[in-house]
Amino acid sequence: xxxxxxxSRRALTQATIxxxxxxxRRTLRRRGALLALVVLxxxxxxxxxxxxxxxxxxxxxxxxxPTPLLALFFASGALREEIEDRTLTYxxxxxxxxxxxxxxRLAAHLGPLLLAVxxxxxxxxxxxxxxxxxxxxxxxxxxAYGAIFALFGALSRSASWIGLGFLIWEHGALRVPGFVQDLxxxxxxxxxxxxxxxxxxxxxxxxxxxxxxxxLAVLLGVAVVATALGGRLVERREIALER
Amino acid sequence: xxAPVAVHGVRKLFGQVRALxxxxxxxxxxxxGLLGPNGSGKSTLIKLIAGxxxxxxxxxxxxxxxxxxxxxxxxxxxxxxxQDRFYEDLRGRELVAALTRLQGFSAADxxxxxxxxxxxxxxxxxxxxxxxxxxxxxxxxxxxxxxxxHDPALVLLDEPLSGTDPIARADLIALxxxxxxxxxxxxxxxxxxHEVESMTREVVVIRHGRLRAQGDITRLRTLLDDRPYRIRxxxxxxxxxxxxxxxxxxxxxxxxxxxxxxxxxxxxxSALEITTTDLDAACLEIPALARDLGIALASFTSPDADLxxxxxxxxxx
Numbered sequence: 288x289x290x291x292x293x294x295s296r297r298a299l300t301q302a303t304i305x306x307x308x309x310x311x312r313r314t315l316r317r318r319g320a321l322l323a324l325v326v327l328x329x330x331x332x333x334x335x336x337x338x339x340x341x342x343x344x345x346x347x348x349x350x351x352x353p354t355p356l357l358a359l360f361f362a363s364g365a366l367r368e369e370i371e372d373r374t375l376t377y378x379x380x381x382x383x384x385x386x387x388x389x390x391x392r393l394a395a396h397l398g399p400l401l402l403a404v405x406x407x408x409x410x411x412x413x414x415x416x417x418x419x420x421x422x423x424x425x426x427x428x429x430x431a432y433g434a435i436f437a438l439f440g441a442l443s444r445s446a447s448w449i450g451l452g453f454l455i456w457e458h459g460a461l462r463v464p465g466f467v468q469d470l471x472x473x474x475x476x477x478x479x480x481x482x483x484x485x486x487x488x489x490x491x492x493x494x495x496x497x498x499x500x501x502x503l504a505v506l507l508g509v510a511v512v513a514t515a516l517g518g519r520l521v522e523r524r525e526i527a528l529e530r
Numbered sequence: 531x532x533a534p535v536a537v538h539g540v541r542k543l544f545g546q547v548r549a550l551x552x553x554x555x556x557x558x559x560x561x562x563g564l565l566g567p568n569g570s571g572k573s574t575l576i577k578l579i580a581g582x583x584x585x586x587x588x589x590x591x592x593x594x595x596x597x598x599x600x601x602x603x604x605x606x607x608x609x610x611x612x613q614d615r616f617y618e619d620l621r622g623r624e625l626v627a628a629l630t631r632l633q634g635f636s637a638a639d640x641x642x643x644x645x646x647x648x649x650x651x652x653x654x655x656x657x658x659x660x661x662x663x664x665x666x667x668x669x670x671x672x673x674x675x676x677x678x679x680h681d682p683a684l685v686l687l688d689e690p691l692s693g694t695d696p697i698a699r700a701d702l703i704a705l706x707x708x709x710x711x712x713x714x715x716x717x718x719x720x721x722x723x724h725e726v727e728s729m730t731r732e733v734v735v736i737r738h739g740r741l742r743a744q745g746d747i748t749r750l751r752t753l754l755d756d757r758p759y760r761i762r763x764x765x766x767x768x769x770x771x772x773x774x775x776x777x778x779x780x781x782x783x784x785x786x787x788x789x790x791x792x793x794x795x796x797x798x799x800s801a802l803e804i805t806t807t808d809l810d811a812a813c814l815e816i817p818a819l820a821r822d823l824g825i826a827l828a829s830f831t832s833p834d835a836d837l838x839x840x841x842x843x844x845x846x847x
Contacts (some may be wrong), residue, residue, distance in 0.1 A: 288559065288683045288713035290593070293602040294634020302632050309628050313619060373615040377676065380580050381632040382605040525583050 294382055303387045306378065310395030314361070320399040323357055331407035342413035343482045346421050349411065350428060350476050351485075354404050355457065358432035359450040365389070365396040366517075367440035370526060379526075386518030389441065393514065397433045404429050417481075420499075424480040427506040431472055434513035441517045441526070464495065472509060478502035532594040533558055534684045534715040535579055539588035542574055542739070549574040550739040553588070557717060561710035563726035563733040564719040565841055571739040572719040573612055576688050579717070580609050592684065605633060608677035612688035612719075614669060618662040622653060622672045625661060626679055633680040640679075647679035648672070652701055666693035674702060678709065685709055687718045691725055703728050723841055735844045742844045750840060758792055759809045763802045763816065764829035775799045777825045784819055800828075 294302075314320055330353070334345040366389055369375040378388045408425040412418035435453070439446040460471035461484055468474050468484075477484050479502035497505070535557035542550040550571045566572050577583045578590050581597030581604070590596065592603040617625060626644035631637060648657045651671040661669060670693050677685060687706065691699050706729045709716050717734075720726050726733065727747070735742040743750050765777050775796075782794040782802055790812060793805040806812040809832060820827050833839060 290683050291605050291681065293605045298634035298636075301636075302634055305631050305637065306628065309624075313617070316619065372617075373613045374617060376580070376582060376609065376611045376613075377629050378632060379582065380604050380607060380609045381629070382601050382603075382634060383632055384601055 299383050299387070302381075303383055303391050306383075306388065307391035307394045310392055311398045314395055314399050315402075319360065320403075323360075323399060323403040327353055327357070327403045327407045328410055331410040335411045340411075342411050342417055342421075343480075345411035346408060346417070346424075346480055347477070347482045347485060349404070349407055350421075350424060350480055350482075351458075351473060353407075354425065354428050354476075355432045355454050355473075357400050357403060358429055359436045359447065359454065361396045361400045362393065362433035362436040363440040363446040363450050365392040365437040365440055366521065366526070367444065367446050371444070375526060385521045389437075389518050389521040390514065393433065393437045393517070396437065397429060400429045400433060401426060420479070420481055423503070424476060427479060427503055427510070428472070428476045430510035431506040431513070434510040434517070435472075438513045438517040438520070441520050441524075468495070469497075472506065475502040475505045479506065532591075534593060535717070536591040536594075537575070537579070537588070538591075540578065540585045540590060541587040542571075542578060542583060543586050548739050550578070550585075550736075553736070553739065553741050555734060555741060555744065557715050557734075559710075559713045559715050560732060561706055561716040561718060561730035563730050564717055564736070565721065565723070565726060565733055566736040566742075567721065570737050572736065573688055574739075575736065576609075576612075576686050576717070576719055580607065580686055605680075606683040607686070608680065608682035608684070609686045610673050610677040610688060610690050612692075614666065614673075614693065616661040616669065616673075619660060621658050621660050622664065622668070622675075623648060623657040626657075626672065626676045629676045630679040635680065643679045643681075644675070647675040650678065651675045651705065652698070667695050667698045670694050671698060671702070674705070683714055685714055685716045687716065689720055690718060691720065691722065699725070735841060737844070743840075747840055758805045758807045759812070759832055759834045761804050761806060761809075761812055761816070762797070762829070762831050762833065763804065763820075763827055765800045765802070765820075766826045766828045777823075778802050780823055781820060781825050784823060785816070788815065 331345065331349055334340045334348060335342065369392070379385055404425045405422050408421040409418055412421050436446065436450050439449045443449055457471045457473050460467050461473040475497055478497035479499055484496065533556045535555070537553055537555040540550050540553045541548065553575065564572050564575065574583065578585055579592065579597065584598045592607065595603050597603050620628070623644055626647060627641045630643050631640040635643060648654050651674045653668060653671045653675060656664065656668050659668070661672070664672065670690065674690060677687070691702055694702060703725060706716060706718060710730065718726065718729060731747050732745065733747055734744045763781070765774065765781070778796050778799065782796060785791045785794050785804055790806050790808040791804055792807060795803045797803050816830070817827060
């Protein structure tokens with residue numbers, strides 16, 4: 288029997304994009320995604336206009352709590368879901384590199400996160416400058432946290448617990464001034480958004496926060512490195528074996 | 531020409547358990563049945579061939595390339611995995627088209643191929659049901675469709691008939707034979723022996739992760755010359771004057787004079803069971819001998835020449 292010639296890179300790229308689109312539609316149809324898409328903007332609007340919170344405070348709350356939590360909810364399942372459902376054999380026996388399929392799943396899971404977080408942050412902005420800053424921060428934070436939690440999902444079946452532990456560390460480190468604070472992504476989120484760190488009864492901390500360029504570089508750098516690590520891991524590990 | 535599937539010296543460990551041990555295997559075009567009891571390593575072998583696992587020792591090659599590191603070979607591979615798991619919210623047609631699209635076809639081409647494959651497995655009418663709404667048989671057929679929609683030269687089928695009703699089973703067996711006749715290399719894992727026998731004469735038997743036998747069922751059986759065949763002969767009385775048991779006795783006595791006949795047992799008044807080391811010679815000589823003695827044979831069967839007896843023998847050995 289005649290063998291098929293291998294598909295071109297272009298055809299495989301298009302196929303991967305279509306695969307990401309299919310999973311984005313699937314993710315958006317889920318109750319959790321729909322809830323996030325509705326509840327988060329409503330919460331943002333309530334904070335801004337009903338509770339009359341200053342834009343910086345409202346943005347800080349949205350960036351520090353729901354954004355990383357939603358990233359954990361959506362992104363940790365990017366690959367983990369396929370592993371648990373044992374559906375990975377179907378895409379992983381196609382001529383598309385496995386890392387591409389991982390990126391496609393990650394993109395599909397980051398979609399609803401961005402759709403929920405970015406408009407919510409845009410809603411609390413007080414002026415055009417804040418609008419740009421907040422939406423940029425929301426996008427960068429979603430990408431960084433999403434990539435990290437997706438990597439946890441590729442690494443371990445306890446991705447949610449590991450992710451929660453990571454978030455506790457994030458909040459703890461944020462409240463310790465000095466180099467420890469620099470180890471928390473939330474520091475860069477605050478720096479990029481231009482909002483002070485709320486350290487409870489000790490008040491607000493803002494003097495040592497990183498500038499916009501450094502904060503953006505760190506968040507995007509983390510997103511790129513975590514995504515690349517996830518892709519490499521998927522290429523090299525016998526992931527389909529796990530149950 | 532490079533064999534579609536070549537497995538050499540493969541060992542696969544899961545912790546302390548050796549799932550496969552020093553396995554050597556080459557598969558060419560046509561249908562090959564992969565047989566072995568539960569836990570013998572059948573699914574592990576299929577996962578290794580499909581690049582889902584990496585061997586701890588030895589090599590697995592598809593057309594000379596490592597399936598774990600070269601996804602390009604999957605352009606010519608179709609797999610029907612053992613697990614009954616799907617993207618449950620998708621419709622059958624949508625699922626098959628999406629997976630066919632991942633083979634690098636355009637959206638329209640993938641849809642057309644998905645429709646053809648679904649038609650071929652008898653799912654055209656039900657293809658718009660969601661996977662979670664389908665019966666086990668429909669799911670199995672859909673799983674089959676996604677494995678063949680892109681016309682692969684190599685098809686791996688892990689227990690493809692499980693959960694199917696008798697009609698679906700007959701249809702899928704016919705389809706598997708058809709795929710083999712088209713020149714594809716088809717590896718079918720099953721523990722339902724008569725189903726494998728109805729698909730192919732070519733089998734691979736593994737046990738405890740080791741290859742026990744590979745080849746044509748009849749040829750394998752002849753190689754096992756340390757275990758003779760049984761042949762059961764049914765007689766019809768040659769004339770009303772002779773008692774049927776007399777014919778049975780006469781034939782038994784005549785047969786015992788032949789070198790290759792090791793034993794003859796009278797089962798009842800019209801049946802005789804003999805044991806021989808040379809099935810081919812017995813097939814030629816016994817009918818001729820019966821004719822010379824004026825005895826009519828009503829039946830001539832060998833319960834040991836079928837796959838089940840071969841399998842039982844290889845597994846218990």
